[in-house]
Amino acid sequence: KSSVQTIGEEQIQNPYTELLVLKGHQDIVRFLVQIDDFRFASAGDDGIIFLWNAQTGEKLHELHGHTHKITAIAPFSSSDVAEEKTNLIITASADRTVIVWDCTSGRQVQKVSCFQSTVKCLTVLQRLNVWLSGGSDLCVWNQKLDLLCKTSHLTDAGISALVELPKNCVAAAVGKELIIFRLSASNNGYEGWNILEVKRLVDHQDNISSLVSVNDLTFVTGSHIGELIVWDSLDWTKQASECNFWDSVHPDVQPEIKLSQSPHETSVQHLTSDEECVFAAVGKGIYVYNLQMKRVIACQRTAHDSSVLHIEKLPNRQLISCSEDGSVRIWELREKQQLPAEPVPTGFFNMWGFGRTNKQANQAAKKMQENTPVYFLELVGDLIGHSSAVQMFLYFGELGLATCSADHLIILWKDGERESSLRSLTLFKKLAQNGDLQLKL
């Protein structure tokens, strides 16, 4: 029996009451990346990149060029000599090419196809005006796609994640290892860079699955077996670690969990953070780790029916998670009152006859413990639209939320109220344009 918390049909706090389905992709859509305030790009296994208007849902461009699935995508706003800011995106594909696209014209700017292996991650170092591609080796490129320098062959598995660190350093996750590289200006040429391996950190027991920078001083890594390590960005020392930290939270339920937990279910799928906390998507659950207290302050052990693929923190203490079960959930981090709270009301009893799978499971996992965190995550809304795993989402603030999924669709979720008043505005603008607003008697 599933212990996933559910919310009823009544979701007062859920602002998303309107949706737009964006069709275009012919395969799993894996990546969404924001270009500017109102545009975003989507890419996936069909090798096509689409540019969308986040307000209207209009398809702006369709970028064809890759023959295989896209493996990495990164936005790159380059400021030219003429101070003209051009929005570029860099895409890497399994066809071992990297293409730079101009988002305004929708044209291919340049293409590199000299890679030995598939590029699995891309990072733009905006400050240095260079970008890095990580595959079996790490390459540094400038804006014009000149190869500046590269490391020797690191591993066959390739670099799975890259993160920028202070002092021209980058951290690359290579298997179980975390390698720190430093970029240094080379002696010859004004734009020459050298890349040097500075340090190898081998604290993880398993492959590093996620890597995120919290602030200038800290970054965090998560591994497949659920280790979470907080690192110092400057001297690359381990500040704190949480190994199997769900056990520490609920020691009493540990045995049964251990029985059922496969490595996959404890894998740290995604990490995100704000200044205080790191939010980890671990298996089906979401954990909030406080950097100051160095412990998990809140968790939702089974936030979804299956693995959580992506989480993001919103400015308003809310957290959005999406999962393989095809749903997107909105959580709010609340402070717990003194008295143990009742389980969240789960709406109306479902009277409808036929087979709902996730029936009334509101006796969810919030058993009160003495050492439970003072915070808890409350489900405030869920978005059901995709029929397959939701790979990623992109929060556009007022404009709404874009989700992409394995069902080839992108859905733009919008605040119905806001859209309605925007439409009114447009309507009256158009009326005025047509000259129909004057009083004609």
Next chain:
Amino acid sequence: MISAPDVVAFTREEELEDDLYREPPLPEEYSVPLFPFSGQGANPWAKVAGSKFTRDFILISEFSEQVGPQPLLTIPDDAKVSGTFDLNYFSLRIMSVDYQASFVGHPPGSAYPKLNFVEDSKVVLGDSKEGAFAYVHHLTLYDLEARGFVRPFCMAYISADEHKIMQQFQELSTEFSKASECLKTGNRKAFANELEKKLKDLDYTRTVLHNETEQQKKANDKGYYTTQAIEKANELASVEKSIIEHQDLLRQIRSYPYRKLKDSEFHPYEPECALDQADVGSHDHDPTASEPGETHLYTHVPSYTPKLIKAKSAKCFDKKLKTLEELCDVYFFTQTLDQLHHIERTFRGDVCYLLTEQISRALLKQQSVTNFLFEDVSFLDEKPPEKQYRGCQGLGQDAMDEKCLEESLAPKVVISLGSYKSSVECVPIKMEQEMEDSEEPKMSESVMSEQQENLDYLDADIKGSISSGESIEVLGTEKSGSGLTKSESQASLPAMASPQAGRSKVGSRRTVSEDSIEVLSTCPSEALIPEDFKASYPSAINEEPYVDDDQGGLRFTPRASPGVHDGQDDISKQESLVQVDAACCIGKESPNFLEPLAEQLGQKACEEDGVVRIPPQPYRGPAEQGLRGGFPSHQGLSGGLLPYELDSRHLTGSREVSKSSLDECSDSTSHISSAASTCSDRTPSPAQPACAQPGDRHRKRAGQNALRFIRQYPFAHPAIYSLLSGRTLVVLGEDEAMVKRLVTALSIFVPSSGGYTKPVKHWVTSALHLVDFQKWKLIGLQRAVSPGGVNVLHALSRYSRYLSILDADSKTLRCPLYKGSVVARLADHRTQIKRGSTYYMHVQSILTQLCSKAFLFTFCHHLHLPISEREPEESVVNRRMNFLKLQLGLANEDIKIVQYLAELLKLHYIQEPGQGGNPLLRFDYVPSFLYKI
């Protein structure tokens, strides 16, 4: 649907009889005698029960130069239709009122024969003895062999109902003009062909003669000409003269379309069906397509072997005249017949029904902002909704005001059918003419005319009739204004024309009236019907100087600056007159429902039979639509009402209607509508829709099913609420027929989002997805036991938040709660309405109310946007809710309905024409409940 056109007398006996016979028969002494004329197919409502024909028909007659007036064909081509009616006699009657001058031949002072391009004339006449009334449309066709090259024809719409002819005059005129234009176009083509053949013959003859002469010359060495030679020379000369004459004729006929184009009223016939595109293309009359001066119009002449002919054609009575078919190009002839059949279908049935239909159409057309929601797409497609708003742009504000002022000052013309009261009407004229050749784009100037009472008023009081010894009274015709058409037929009209003014004044005196035929005036309608203005300019284009430039006919004189319509202009300003006419039309149309409110109050008194007097809006041909560029469209101008006002007025109107009479009227009249559909063609059925489309049948069936649904299912209200509020309703069931029936029933409640079809999917067998809910608002879904069926159910449960689910098998409904009152009125299970189409009307009327509310809500600025910049959003929200609750009187969930409709209106309005727009799905997070029977 605004009105209930089925509030029409019942004429079919069968159904009623069935009902009667089911009950035990009354004793003889109590029974009411049957209607005396209750023969098979008799129409008890016919005004003249003694008429000798059973239903309206169209008659085409010719005034043959050999045998005089003769009927050619009737439509429908069925002997039973005309019955004992004497077509020959009636042909004589109708042809004898064609007093149009068909003067052809050599006009004095002209060397060559000239073709008269005669305008058609339109006359209404009645034969009280025969009980027949007719709209008669006279036209002339060209025939090279005929006297003066012309053959007079007429098409007559014959009905027993005088009122029908009078009230539908405008429509009849428009429709018949189309038919006539088509026929004449084909005739010109045939005529040109004929001329070309003749020319070839002549050319050949000339060559032969020439050769013979030459041979004779050569053979002749005596130095003088033999009589034979002289004869030959004369013959040659005569052939040459004939060639020149025929060439001239050919040029004239070819130049015709171009010349006519100067007239804004001229609608070059454009074939409507793309039946034979290639063919159509070859006789393309589109002026824009053909280069000026180029005469490729009639170039498709099949190869023809010329033959030797006599120079002098025998104009004797023994030759056989061409038949109508021969006179006209085949394609155009069939088109004409189609058009006539269309006319016959359109005007079939009781005038009351026609009028109601027309009025509701006209009204609906004005609601271009809202009518897409619930109206039939087919209807909207028929004549694409014109841009109501655009129309006003050209007009200055004050011009508008002035116009309205004038309109409200001027008493409305009253036409009561029996007697014509004097009617005074002013015609405010606005002219906005775009200069044709816009080297200097002097933009439109609008000229307001003074009220030219004497000229503009239609003084119907001095109407009368003339005895002509031939027992014909012509009370007036459209052509009366023409100076040229001094009648040569029996009925010489003293109809005074004031061509200068652009209005005709008909004054005729009735002297003797023991005659059997009365021609009822067509002029009363002139008072209201704008197109009659066109009668005022000289009808024969002959007057126009025939410009003999290169290829003849293409004149591009720049449009004169718009003539001021002040009554003093001369005929030479024809074109500007035409413009004036067009301008006059505007704003005069259907004044009844376009008057501003203030005026309404003032004028109510003289509007007892308002319905009858409203001339429904005439169809505007393509040529005229071209004019729209320069002229404000009539809707825009008419009364200058704000769209809101229109709607709000309608709102109150419909409210009253629905309050007063829903049940009773439905009860008493609902029988008819269903009777209508079963009616055979033979009987004129009042309720028969103008064109019996499948849509009507569908409507009826849907209404019937809906009625059954609301009676059968106690939870009909929440289901309908779901549909009205945009929540997709899935009808789930095993039996396809049952599901489809339910879907059909419920489809009448589904608001359309502006696409071409209603968002209804009757039958789906695969699992639904989110995209489906975007596209469809009502879905019939198969419940299957197969593994696939499990998926289907799973998808339903997954997306249950977007759905209401009506389980047709277990008779349950899962959907949100409804506590409003609108749906209760819409679907009262205790309703007394029995007929499907009546119920459909009822639903439409309530939905129209809802639309009006949504319209008001959508287009009230302050309800959506802050008045001042600093106003917080909450106060706008408060204002909005207050408006919905207090002003619109909506409660609870009804608000959601109106909000949803408003959202659709917004989307529809802001949507760019070319752009499809992403369909969006709006939803609410509301709990659902399970309803059971």
